[in-house]
Amino acid sequence: MWFRNDLRLHDNPALHAAVSSGRPLVCLYILDEESPGLRVPGGAAKWWLDKSLRALGEDIAARGGRLTLRRGRADAVIDQVVEESGAGAIVWNRRYDAVGRTIDAGIKEGLRARGLKADSHNGSLLMEPWRLETGSGGYYKVFTPFWRALWKAYEAPGDLGVPADLGGPQPASDALDDWGLHPTRPDWSKGFERLWTPGETPARERLESFLDGPAEHYDDARERPDTDGTSRLSPHLRWGEIGPASVWRTVRAAMEEGAIDQRHALSFLSEIAWREFSYVLLFHNPDLCEENYNSDFRHMPWRDSETDLKAWQKGLTGYPMVDAGMRQLWARGWMHNRVRMITGSFLTKHLLLPWQQGEDWFWDTLVDADPASNAAGWQWVAGSGADAAPYFRVFNPITQGAKFDPDGAYVRHWCPEIASLPDKHLHAPWKAPKDVLKTAGVELGRNYPAPLIEHMDGRRRALEAYDILKERRETA
Numbered sequence: 312m313w314f315r316n317d318l319r320l321h322d323n324p325a326l327h328a329a330v331s332s333g334r335p336l337v338c339l340y341i342l343d344e345e346s347p348g349l350r351v352p353g354g355a356a357k358w359w360l361d362k363s364l365r366a367l368g369e370d371i372a373a374r375g376g377r378l379t380l381r382r383g384r385a386d387a388v389i390d391q392v393v394e395e396s397g398a399g400a401i402v403w404n405r406r407y408d409a410v411g412r413t414i415d416a417g418i419k420e421g422l423r424a425r426g427l428k429a430d431s432h433n434g435s436l437l438m439e440p441w442r443l444e445t446g447s448g449g450y451y452k453v454f455t456p457f458w459r460a461l462w463k464a465y466e467a468p469g470d471l472g473v474p475a476d477l478g479g480p481q482p483a484s485d486a487l488d489d490w491g492l493h494p495t496r497p498d499w500s501k502g503f504e505r506l507w508t509p510g511e512t513p514a515r516e517r518l519e520s521f522l523d524g525p526a527e528h529y530d531d532a533r534e535r536p537d538t539d540g541t542s543r544l545s546p547h548l549r550w551g552e553i554g555p556a557s558v559w560r561t562v563r564a565a566m567e568e569g570a571i572d573q574r575h576a577l578s579f580l581s582e583i584a585w586r587e588f589s590y591v592l593l594f595h596n597p598d599l600c601e602e603n604y605n606s607d608f609r610h611m612p613w614r615d616s617e618t619d620l621k622a623w624q625k626g627l628t629g630y631p632m633v634d635a636g637m638r639q640l641w642a643r644g645w646m647h648n649r650v651r652m653i654t655g656s657f658l659t660k661h662l663l664l665p666w667q668q669g670e671d672w673f674w675d676t677l678v679d680a681d682p683a684s685n686a687a688g689w690q691w692v693a694g695s696g697a698d699a700a701p702y703f704r705v706f707n708p709i710t711q712g713a714k715f716d717p718d719g720a721y722v723r724h725w726c727p728e729i730a731s732l733p734d735k736h737l738h739a740p741w742k743a744p745k746d747v748l749k750t751a752g753v754e755l756g757r758n759y760p761a762p763l764i765e766h767m768d769g770r771r772r773a774l775e776a777y778d779i780l781k782e783r784r785e786t787a
C-alpha cells in the first residue's frame with residue numbers, strides 16, 4: 312500500500328483493497344523530491360506532513376504493522392521495495408496534478424509489464440473529476456450548476472471501516488527525523504501547535520466538534536475571521552486524514568437526523584463542493600497553478616516590485632485587515648477564507664502583482680496548501696479563473712474589515728501595535744486624527760506602516776491596467 316495524500320486507515324479505498332486481498336501488507340510512504348517537475352510541499356506543509364506521518368506510523372503499529380519510509384524518486388523506490396519485499400501487487404489512491412498523474416501512469420505501466428498487479432482508487436474526492444458532464448458535454452466551468460449536478464448525482468458509498476490487522480514484511484525504513492521536515496534554525500513553527508494537531512484521530516475529532524458547535528451557525532458565521540465559525544478541516548482534508556466521503560456521510564446524517572439545520576449543512580457541503588470543483592478545473596487544466604485559465608490575462612500589465620511583495624508577505628502593507636491575514640498565515644499556517652480573498656485581491660489589484668506570486672507564497676506558508684484549491688482560489692481572486700470574481704471587483708480592505716471584523720478583534724489580535732485605536736479608525740489608521748494616533752501609541756511609518764498605496768489610487772491603477780488588457784486583447 313503506497314500512502315500519498317491519504318494519510319489515514321479509516322475509510323481508505325486503496326488500503327481496504329490491499330487488506331481485502333488477504334495478502335501480507337507493506338505500508339509505504341515515499342518522500343519524492345526527485346521526480347522531474349513534481350512540486351514538492353512548501354515549508355508549512357512539510358511541518359504538517361511530519362506530524363501526520365508520525366500519527367499514521369503509530370496507528371499502523373497499533374495494528375501490527377509498520378510504516379516504511381523511503382526517500383527518492385517514486386518509480387525507483389517502488390522497484391526497490393517490490394524487490395525487497397516480493398510484493399505481487401501495489402495499490403494507491405489517485406492524485407490529480409499533471410506531473411503526479413504522469414508519474415503514476417508510468418509506474419503502473421512498468422509494474423504491469425512485469426506481470427505485477429497495480430491498481431489505483433479514489434480516496435480524496437467525492438467523484439472523479441471526469442465523471443460529471445454538462446448537458447452539452449464537457450466539464451463544468453461554472454460552480455452553481457456543478458454543485459446542483461453533484462448534489463443530484465452523488466451518493467456517499469458505505470463506510471469501509473478500519474482494517475484490524477496490518478501485519479506483513481517490514482522492509483528497512485528511513486528515520487523520520489532524518490528527513491528534516493520539521494523546521495530548525497530557526498523553528499518558525501511554534502505557533503502552529505497552538506492551532507493544529509495533525510493526524511487521523513484529531514481530524515475526526517475536529518469534524519465532531521464542528522458538528523457539535525460551529526455547524527449550527529455555519530452559514531451566518533463562516534465569513535467572520537474573528538470567530539471560530541468554520542470547520543478548520545482543510546489541512547486534514549488536504550492530507551487525506553479524513554476523506555470527503557466520510558465528511559459528506561457524517562454531515563448528511565446529522566442533517567437528516569435534525570442535529571444540524573439544513574441551511575447550514577447545505578452551505579457547508581457546498582464548500583466541500585468548491586474543493587471538488589477546484590479538482591475538476593485542475594484535472595482539465597493541468598497548468599492551472601502557473602497559467603491563466605482565461606488566457607486574456609496574458610495581456611495584463613502586471614507590476615514587478617520585490618519591495619511591495621515583501622511588505623505583503625510580512626503583513627506590513629499598512630492595511631490592518633490585509634496585515635492581520637498575512638500575519639495569521641505566517642504564525643498559524645492557515646488563513647480564514649474571507650481574508651484569503653481580501654489579501655489576494657490586495658496583491659493582484661492594489662499592488663498589481665501577478666497572482667502566481669501570491670499562489671507561490673501561500674504554497675510555502677499554508678499547512679493546507681493544495682494544488683487544486685490554491686490555484687483555483689488565486690485565479691478566482693485575480694479574475695483570471697473559471698467562474699471567477701470579475702477583475703474590476705476590487706475589494707476595499709477598509710470596508711471589508713469593518714464588515715467582517717466589526718469589533719476589530721481579529722485585527723487587534725494580529726496587529727497589536729494598533730490595538731488601542733478606537734474601532735472607528737482601526738481599519739484605516741492613516742485617516743485617524745493625529746491626537747487619536749498619539750493616544751493609541753501609533754506612529755505611522757515607525758511602529759506601524761503607512762499604507763503602501765491609497766485605496767482609491769490602487770483601485771484606479773488596477774482598473775487602468777484592466778483597460779490595457781482589454782485593448783491588447785482586442786488588437787491581438
Ligand SMILES: Cc1cc2nc3c(=O)[nH]c(=O)nc-3n(C[C@H](O)[C@H](O)[C@H](O)COP(=O)(O)OP(=O)(O)OC[C@H]3O[C@@H](n4cnc5c(N)ncnc54)[C@H](O)[C@@H]3O)c2cc1C
Nearest residue numbers: 541542543544545582583585586648651680681684685688
Ligand atoms: C486565494 C485562496 C487560496 C486558497 N488556497 C487553499 C488551499 O491551498 N487549500 C485549501 O484547502 N483551500 C484553499 N482555499 C479555500 C479556502 O480558503 C479554505 O479551504 C478554507 O479557508 C479552509 O478553512 P476551513 O476548513 O475552516 O473551511 P470550511 O468553511 O469549514 O469549509 C470546509 C471545507 O471545504 C473546502 N473549502 C472551503 N472553501 C473552499 C474554497 N473556496 N475552495 C476550495 N475548497 C474550499 C475545504 O476543504 C474546507 O476544509 C483558498 C482560497 C483562496 C481565496
